[in-house]
Amino acid sequence: MKSNYKWLVAGVAMSLFVATGCGEQAVTPSASTTAKTSANATSSVTNDTTNTSGDNASNAAASNGVNGTGQTSNADQNATTSSSDNTTSSGSSSSSVDYVSYTNPRFGFSLSVPAAYQKGQTPADGDGQGWSTNNNSMTVRAFAQYNVEHTTVKSMAASLTANEQVTYQQSGSNWCVVSGYQGSNIVYQKVYVGRTNLYELQIQYPKSEQSQYGGVTSAIANSFQPGSLT
Incomplete structure (x- = not known):
């Protein structure tokens, strides 16, 4: 056990x-x-x-x-590579300027101009319009016409540079810009070339007032739009 x-x-x-x-x-x-x-x-x-x-x-x-x-x-x-057709005038900023829009009833082009500018007499055929400062120091003129001579961008640019001391020139497929001197004035011209119509912007002011009008010129030129380009 x-x-x-x-x-x-x-x-x-x-x-x-x-x-x-x-x-x-x-x-x-x-x-x-x-x-x-x-x-x-x-x-x-x-x-x-x-x-x-x-x-x-x-x-x-x-x-x-x-x-x-x-x-x-x-x-x-x-x-960064987009082209610019701004004028070479490097004047003061136009941000403080009030603008009014204009559209041509006959050809359909449009632009904006300073509201303080005086509107000139409208042509009888209604092809365009002009504006100027109170003292006529700066003038703006926009108009259109039929392209009866079959003008091209190249031929138009050549015509614009004929009577001008060119300081800036640029062109695209249907437009050209020429800026330079005529005597004591700066002249800026921009033209849209269509198959049927031509649309032109002309701006002029004294060289001595470039600082005052350069920025305004750029603003007007950038606002300028053609009617039909066909």
Whole structure:
């Protein structure tokens, strides 16, 4: 009986030892497992940081108008290379000047002129209109006519430069601009050349008053729009 009791006690003790050992193995990871887990976590953080940095760089490039090749976007290129037909007169800003719009009822061209300018007598045939300052220092004239001689942009530009000391000249597919001196005056001329009609803007003022009228001339010239060019 005592012998059986000893064996029973020994069996219980062995069972407890085995159970305790298995429990420790179940809850405690090995050193190699811990290292692998740490490495994976670090790799994940690194990948996330790299991806985030790449996204931020792409977003910054997009907001600055730069494409993936580091070149300026097409929109910016178009904006910086667009041609201008502004007069070379670099006078004061015309932002403080009030303008009124005019549309020719016969030919349909339009422009804006300072509201303070005096409107001249309208021609009987209604082909255009003229304006001037109170002292006639600056004159503006816009008119149209039929293109009966089949004038081209090239031939029109040549005609405009014939009697003028040219300081600026520019042209496009259906327009040309010439600016220069006639005696003591600055003369600016812009013409739209259509198959049927010609539309012309003429501005003149003294050289000595370029600082006063240069900006106004630019504003008027930019507002000048033709009627039909067909």
